[in-house]
Amino acid sequence: MMRRALTAVSCLALLLAAAATPVRAADWRMEAAGSRLEFTALFEKTAAPGVFREFDTRLRFDPEKPADSRLEVSIKVVSADMMSVDINNAIRAAEWFDFARFPQAEFRTTDIRRIEANRYVARGALTLKGLQQAVEVPFTWSAVPAPAGARGTFAGMEGEFILRRSAFGIGSGEWAATNVIGAEVRVKFRVRLRSDG
Helix, strand or coil: CHHHHHHHHHHHHHHHHHHHCCCCCEEEEECHHHCEEEEEEEECCEEEEEEECCEEEEEEECCCCHHHCEEEEEEEHHHEECCCHHHHHHCCCCCCCCCCCCCEEEEEEEEEEEEECCEEEEEEEEEECCEEEEEEEEEEEEECCCCCCCCCEEEEEEEEEEEEHHHHCCCCHHHCCCCCECCEEEEEEEEEEEECC
16 A cells, blocks of 8 residues: 555656656757748849748747747858849859858847747848848748658748848949849748657
């Protein structure tokens, strides 16, 4: 009888300890096949779309405790594709992305907060073309069905935000004026993530 009582007390203690232990944020890795990073500029008031073919996202995130989370995004700027050979050659130049000196951009969060339900905002620093600016990136978070035969937990984050190209020296010199190339660039992303935790 005493042994059973001790066993019951031990089990109860373990359950209470488990309940008291805070839920830890999961580590998420990007699935490139289901992810996309797009940007759209305006050329003579007409949309000029582009995409970064290569980027990576690493996220430590607990939807219930976003303040303990962090997000890191690295972008191979040299993978920019605006669907035109001539434009792709032009944006390599120093006036635009300056591929030779700045082949990569990075975004690192300083804070992630929930706005409501599954909507969040990530605040951090974007480094692009050697310049760093504070940026707010709103996004939605949702569970995603696992592909057939895949292991782990899958989720998706999507969002869009506006950048002013002049803040990063994109389109300098004769291209600094905004009458031909618009001042704002819309960035849109869809990221598929997997956690093995």
